Amino acid sequence: MENPKVLIYDGSFSGFLTTIYKIFEEGLHVANIQNKREVQKGLFSETVTVLTQTHKARRVWEGIQKKSHAAMKAIYFAYLSETKGIELMLYQYIRSMYAGSQQVSEDGIEEINLKIQQYSRMVAREKHRIEAVANFQISKDQVYFSTVAPYFNVLPLISKYYRSKYKGQEFIIYDSKRKYAIHYNLTTVEIISLELSSQAFVQDVSNNNIKALIYNNSYPQLTNEPRIPYCNERRAV
Known part of the structure; x- marks a missing residue:
């Protein structure tokens, strides 16, 4: 054998x-x-x-x-x-x-x-707990932003709920334990690997253009790895 x-x-x-x-x-x-x-x-x-x-x-x-x-x-x-x-x-x-x-x-x-x-x-x-407790702030560039720390890796499961709840609204949800976010840009959902190193940033989202900060590699408070196109993994696509 x-x-x-x-x-x-x-x-x-x-x-x-x-x-x-x-x-x-x-x-x-x-x-x-x-x-x-x-x-x-x-x-x-x-x-x-x-x-x-x-x-x-x-x-x-x-x-x-x-x-x-x-x-x-x-x-x-x-x-x-x-x-x-x-x-x-x-x-x-x-x-x-x-x-x-x-x-x-x-x-x-x-x-x-x-x-x-x-x-x-x-x-x-x-999944249901996070959907119930997640609090969103509105960034300067009109993106809904929330930071969560779920016990399990539920971010891939919750975008559908928020796309239905906030129809026509762009949002970013960041998992502070696993250091990645999901970004719904009104067309698709992306997974973004990054690390938010400043609590002050998270607490003051309304004064920031969050998309520019997240996608700008030179921004000192973020380390942004190459973006990964989000796919509905339940279909393995």
């Missing part, structure tokens, strides 16, 4: 789905799946770095959709819980959807299923 592999991906949901595709396609024996920012080497495991490929991620997601719409939500929400070891647990859950009953029983899939449903519900509750 081949040595078990530790698969390392870029930390995105599409990257995770690409990893699932690679495992199935190559029949890999998996020891673990790890975000590249949290890599821990195993004593007897080889590491394999997986490059994100959207078309492969989409194929996995569409396959899951054909099996179960409920599973789609459970998988995505549980993934956003950022629970340690969630990637391997989700891989086992997804594999069980295609495996026979004997395989499912051996893997203790019932316990895994219960945990995934639990994590999914926790993320759903946090």
